[in-house]
Every structure is written in C-alpha cells, then in structure tokens.
Amino acid sequence: MDDTEQPTLRALFRRRDLGLGLISAEGDLAAGALDRPLRWVHSSDLADPTPFLxxxxxxxxxxxxxxxxTRFDAGTDFDVYVxxxxxxxxxxxxFGTDVHRAGIPEELILECARRGIPLFEVPYRTPFIAVARAHSEAIAAQAYARRSWALDTQRALALAALxxxxxDATVAELGRRLGVWVGMYDAAGALQLSHPRSAVSGGRLTELGERATEILTRGLEAGQSLTIDDQTFTLFTVGRGGHLRGVIALAVDALDAEARTVVTSVIAMAGLALEQSDQLARSKRRLNSQLLSSLLDDDPSLARKVLGGMPSAPVVVAIAADAPTGPFADWWDRRRAEHGTASFLAESPEGVVLCLSTADDALLDEVAARFGIRIGASGSESYDAFSRAHAQALxxxxxxxxxGVFHFADAAGSSILSALATDEARLVAESRLAPLRDHDARSGGDLERSLRTWLEHDAKADPAAAALGVHRHTLRSRIAQAGALLGSDLSSFPAxxxxxxxxxxxxx
Known part of the structure; x- marks a missing residue:
C-alpha cells in the first residue's frame, strides 16, 4: 500500500496551521479513536444535530x-447531547473557543471523556471552514495517491507477467504491493502459489484449500470472506463462469476501490494464463493419446523420440476410471515434479492411462485417495509387453x-471362474439354471443344493448323501431329476x- 497519511483526526491535529488542541486525555478515548478514517467535517450549533449527520x-x-x-441543564442534558x-x-x-464563551464547559469535557469521544479545541483564529478545507484536501490527496499507487501497481504487475x-511473479508482486499474504489454489483445491511462503500456518492453508474446493465445486464467482481463528481472508475465483480454474486468497478483510481494481486485473491475467496453460495441456493430452496407440503396439520408440524419454522399465500400467481429466492431470504433474518421477499420462476410452516405473507405483494409491476414484494396475512388465500390461490394468x-487401487496380481490370484463372472455370464448361468430353480420354488424341493453338495464331494454319492442327511438312492434320484430338468447328461465330466x-x- 502507499504511505500517504490517512484523513483522520490525528492528521488534522498535526496541521500546525490549524492549531487544534486535543482536550481529552488519550487514555480516556476509545481504542483507535484518533486514527479511524474520517469521512467529513461538519459544523452545527443545534441542540440535536444528529438527524443531519x-x-x-x-x-x-x-x-x-x-x-x-437555553433548554440545557448542566446535570443531565450534556449526557443526552454527547x-x-x-x-x-x-x-x-x-469546540470553537472565544466565539460565544471563553473555554469549554466542564460538563462537556467530562461527558466526552466518559463516552470516549475525542474533544478538541478550535482556536478563535481558525475558522471552521479552514478545518473542513484541510480535511477535504487530505481526502483529495489520499485519492490522488491511491490512484497513483494503483497505476504504478498495474505497471509493476504487467512487467511481472512478462x-x-x-x-508466479504476478502473484508475488500483488502480495508485495498490497502488503498482505496472497495464495493461489488450483482447480483441485491444492495450493500452487504462496507469498510470503511462511506468512500463514499450515492448518489455515488446509482449511483455505477446503473452502476453495467448495467454492469451485459449487461454481461460485463472487468474492467471499472467511475467518480462520483470528485471521480474515478474502477469496476470489479465477476463470469464466462454468469453467472456474482456481481461487486467489488474500489475508485481508476488506479492500478499497483501487486495491480491488488491482486484484481484479490480477484475476483477469491469471485466468488468461491458466486458459493458455489449459490449451497447451489439452494439446499435450491429445498428443499423448496418439502416442498411446504406438505403445499398445509394444513399440516405445516413437514415444521416446517425441517425449525425449519414458519411465525406466520395468513399468506398471494403470487405468483410472471417472477421473476429472484437467484437475487430475494438473495434480499428477505437480506431484510427479515434486517426487522427480518420470511418467506417461494419456486419455483413452477406458479412462486415464498412466505408465510409471514399478518403483513409483505408490503414487497410484495417493492419487486414488485424493480424487476418490477407481484405478486398475498391471503387474510389472517391460515395454515390449505394454499391450499385455494395459490388458491387465483393464x-x-x-x-x-x-x-482405490486394484492390482492385477490380486485378480490373478483368484479363481478363473471369478474372472469370467461378468454380468453377461451371470445372465446365461441364471437362465440355464432357471428350470431347476423354478422346480425347487414350486415344489419346495432341494435339487440345486443337492447338486452343489454332490459336486463339492467329487460327484460321489455316499459322502454327499451323508452331508445332506439323505439316503444315497434319494440323492441319485435327485441327480437324475435335475439332469432331466436341465437337459444335461450329468454322468459325463464336461456336463x-x-x-x-x-x-x-x-x-x-
């Protein structure tokens, strides 16, 4: 902020040409009474001037x-007036002295002290209009200084943007010019920029991030205030309606018109910068989608030539379903940079495809938890088996x-029948078993359970009958009846x- 003196009572007292003298003891005044912004100076000798103030x-x-x-009574009316x-x-x-009376009424001095209102003397030589003019000049000087500050700040921000x-430079310059902490959160609610870095505690940064995420999720665009503990922040969204890209937070509870104009210009610049970045990111994702096709041919040479390198083998291929592509890619790139991790990311009809070295696959658990999404991950494979790894991830x-993350190794360790149990397979199975189940439902029979128990006992009648608590001839009769209902010869192994x-x- 600029260093121009604010139009206050204290500023008027500093004007030696006015000769104003504070009568009240500062210890009797309300906190900050002399330093609050003074809107105007007015004069009136009415017994009750408040309707016009x-x-x-x-x-x-x-x-x-x-x-x-007059109607004033020294015992009570000074109290009412003040x-x-x-x-x-x-x-x-x-109080203008030596105009109608020499000095200031003692009762007025006492009541102003009791109420904490500054009472000051205006000497006879100083006309009231001189006090009002001095204050109006201070207001004009402040307005000029604020406009000059705003223009100078706009130039500094424009240079920072280059x-x-x-x-990053623009946000840092904004913080310096306003003299407050400034932070920027991305579309995923993660803090991207912060200046000065240590001005706000980690807990407050986290709560600000949660609030930023809520604002972006609800699509709110207006500036909002948020108080955390004893610190107040003002939050502004970045981006156009329906396509918000982030939130700029300032550790300030209010901004004047000039400061708000400066912040608005930064928001516009940030929105433009993020939009350009987003366009580049979309172009990169389209390129990577094309490179994915060559990788699925088990040939990494084109991807290495275009990208300048790929994660070192052996690699894990993962597919993330229902991932918000833009925020997901932004977060992934940032975490990858923090960890120094090489990776490949591409969009596909099945979801976002990730390729990273086997040593770095712990990042998959982190991203699944961050976005609450499903991820399928392959086993460890070489690039000449990329298509197999992709199929495993799918x-x-x-x-x-x-x-969460589900690894192919977990799936491979289960039964082959579990892997084949698709919705289509279940429909076929239920259709084939329908005659058997309909018979049991109509007659109260137990053919399906008898068949299951019989097969669990290697199709041996004696142990299966004992497990069911029936005679072996009864079980054999049930097996024959079930085979007839199913149209299947259960004496053969394929059946x-x-x-x-x-x-x-x-x-x-």
Missing part, C-alpha cells in the same frame, strides 16, 4: 446551544468396485464341469 465525521460547534437561557453523538457514530467533537514464470479395473461353472457364476 452521517457516521464517521467530526462535528464542530461554537457552543451557543449551551448558553444560559450520547446522541456517540450513538450516531461521530468520531470527534471540536517474466519467465509470469503467473481387467483389474473391471474387478474394482470402490475407490458336470459346465454345471459347476453355472452354479459358481449365478447369483444365489
């Missing part, structure tokens, strides 16, 4: 309303029902194998 002004009077013969001024928000009372890391993803697959695949 605005708040945050200084009132000048010659005290004619206090003369003998009380009205205090309630109206008057910042100070100036530096190599223009957006198979793992299909078996992942909730947020028994198919029946077991149906029973394992169909829903109970």
């Amino acid at each position: 605005a708040e945050d002004l200084a009132l000048l009077t010659t005290g004619t309303q206090f003369d003998a013969g 009380g009205r001024l205090a309630d109206r928000g008057v910042l100070g009372l100036g 530096r190599p890391r223009g957006l 198979a793992a993803l299909r078996q992942q029902s909730g947020a 028994r194998a198919e029946l077991w697959a149906l029973l394992q695949t169909a829903r109970d």
Whole structure:
C-alpha cells in the first residue's frame, strides 16, 4: 500500500496551521479513536444535530446551544447531547473557543471523556471552514495517491507477467504491493502459489484449500470472506463462469476501490494464463493419446523420440476410471515434479492411462485417495509387453468396485471362474439354471443344493448323501431329476464341469 497519511483526526491535529488542541486525555478515548478514517467535517450549533449527520465525521460547534437561557441543564442534558453523538457514530467533537464563551464547559469535557469521544479545541483564529478545507484536501490527496499507487501497481504487475514464470511473479508482486499474504489454489483445491511462503500456518492453508474446493465445486464467482481463528481472508475465483480454474486468497478483510481494481486485473491475467496453460495441456493430452496407440503396439520408440524419454522399465500400467481429466492431470504433474518421477499420462476410452516405473507405483494409491476414484494396475512388465500390461490394468479395473487401487496380481490370484463372472455370464448361468430353480420354488424341493453338495464331494454319492442327511438312492434320484430338468447328461465330466461353472457364476 502507499504511505500517504490517512484523513483522520490525528492528521488534522498535526496541521500546525490549524492549531487544534486535543482536550481529552488519550487514555480516556476509545481504542483507535484518533486514527479511524474520517469521512467529513461538519459544523452545527443545534441542540440535536444528529438527524443531519452521517457516521464517521467530526462535528464542530461554537457552543451557543449551551448558553444560559437555553433548554440545557448542566446535570443531565450534556449526557443526552454527547450520547446522541456517540450513538450516531461521530468520531470527534471540536469546540470553537472565544466565539460565544471563553473555554469549554466542564460538563462537556467530562461527558466526552466518559463516552470516549475525542474533544478538541478550535482556536478563535481558525475558522471552521479552514478545518473542513484541510480535511477535504487530505481526502483529495489520499485519492490522488491511491490512484497513483494503483497505476504504478498495474505497471509493476504487467512487467511481472512478462517474466519467465509470469503467473508466479504476478502473484508475488500483488502480495508485495498490497502488503498482505496472497495464495493461489488450483482447480483441485491444492495450493500452487504462496507469498510470503511462511506468512500463514499450515492448518489455515488446509482449511483455505477446503473452502476453495467448495467454492469451485459449487461454481461460485463472487468474492467471499472467511475467518480462520483470528485471521480474515478474502477469496476470489479465477476463470469464466462454468469453467472456474482456481481461487486467489488474500489475508485481508476488506479492500478499497483501487486495491480491488488491482486484484481484479490480477484475476483477469491469471485466468488468461491458466486458459493458455489449459490449451497447451489439452494439446499435450491429445498428443499423448496418439502416442498411446504406438505403445499398445509394444513399440516405445516413437514415444521416446517425441517425449525425449519414458519411465525406466520395468513399468506398471494403470487405468483410472471417472477421473476429472484437467484437475487430475494438473495434480499428477505437480506431484510427479515434486517426487522427480518420470511418467506417461494419456486419455483413452477406458479412462486415464498412466505408465510409471514399478518403483513409483505408490503414487497410484495417493492419487486414488485424493480424487476418490477407481484405478486398475498391471503387474510389472517391460515395454515390449505394454499391450499385455494395459490388458491387465483393464481387467483389474473391471474387478474394482470402490475407490482405490486394484492390482492385477490380486485378480490373478483368484479363481478363473471369478474372472469370467461378468454380468453377461451371470445372465446365461441364471437362465440355464432357471428350470431347476423354478422346480425347487414350486415344489419346495432341494435339487440345486443337492447338486452343489454332490459336486463339492467329487460327484460321489455316499459322502454327499451323508452331508445332506439323505439316503444315497434319494440323492441319485435327485441327480437324475435335475439332469432331466436341465437337459444335461450329468454322468459325463464336461456336463458336470459346465454345471459347476453355472452354479459358481449365478447369483444365489
């Protein structure tokens, strides 16, 4: 901010040409009473001038309303008079001495002290208009200084934007010019820029990030205030409506018109910079999608030539479903840079495809937790088996029902029937078992359970019958009846194998 003296009572007292003298002891005044911004200086000798006053002004009077013969009573009416001024928000009372009376009424001095209102003397040689003119000059000087500050700040911000890391430099320059902490959160609610870096505690930064995420999720565009502990922040969104790209936060509770104009220009520059960055990112993602096709041919040479390198083998291929592509890619690039991790990212119809070295696959758990998404990950493979790794990741993803990472190794360790249990397979199994289940439902029979128990006992009647608690001839009769209903000769191994697959695949 600029160093121009603010228009306050204290500034008026410093004007030696006015000769104003503070009568009240500073210890009797309200906190900051002499340093609050003074809107205007007004004069009135009315017994009750408050209907014609605005708040945050200084009132000048010659005290004619206090003369003998008026309605004022020294015991009570001074209290009423000063009380009205205090309630109206008057910042100070100036008394013109030696105009109608020599000196200031003692009762007025006592009441102003009790109410904490600054009472000051305006000497006979100083006309009230001189006090009002001095204050108006201070207001004009401040306005000129603020406009000059704004123009100078705009030039400084424009120069900062031309530096190599223009957006970072612009945000830092804004913080320096305003004299406050400034931070910028990206579309994923992560802090990207902060100046000065250590001005705000980590807990407050986290809470600001959560609030920024909420604002971006709800699509709010207006500036909002947020108080954390005893510190107030003002938040502004970056980007056009329906396509918000981030939030700029300032550790300040209010901005005047000039400062708000400066902040608005930074928001516009940040939005333009992020939009250009977004266009470059989209172009990069389109290029990577084309390179993915060559990788799926198990040939990494084109990707290495275009990108200048790929993650070192062996690699893990992962597919992230339902990932918000822009924020996901931004977060991934930032974390990759922090870890010094080489990776490849591309969009595909199945989801976002990631390729990274096996040693770095812990990042997959972090990104799945950050965005609450499903990720299927392959086993460790070389580039000449990239297509196989991609197929493994896709198979793992299909078996992942909730947020998190599911590795193909976990899927490979389960039954082959579980891997084949797709929705289509379940429909076929339930259709083939329908005659059997309909019979059990109508007759209260137990053919399906009998078949399952029989097959679990290697199609041996005696142990299966014992497990069911029936005679072996009864079980054999049930097997024959079930075979007839299913149209299948259960004396052959292929028929028994198919029946077991149906029973394992169909829903109970």
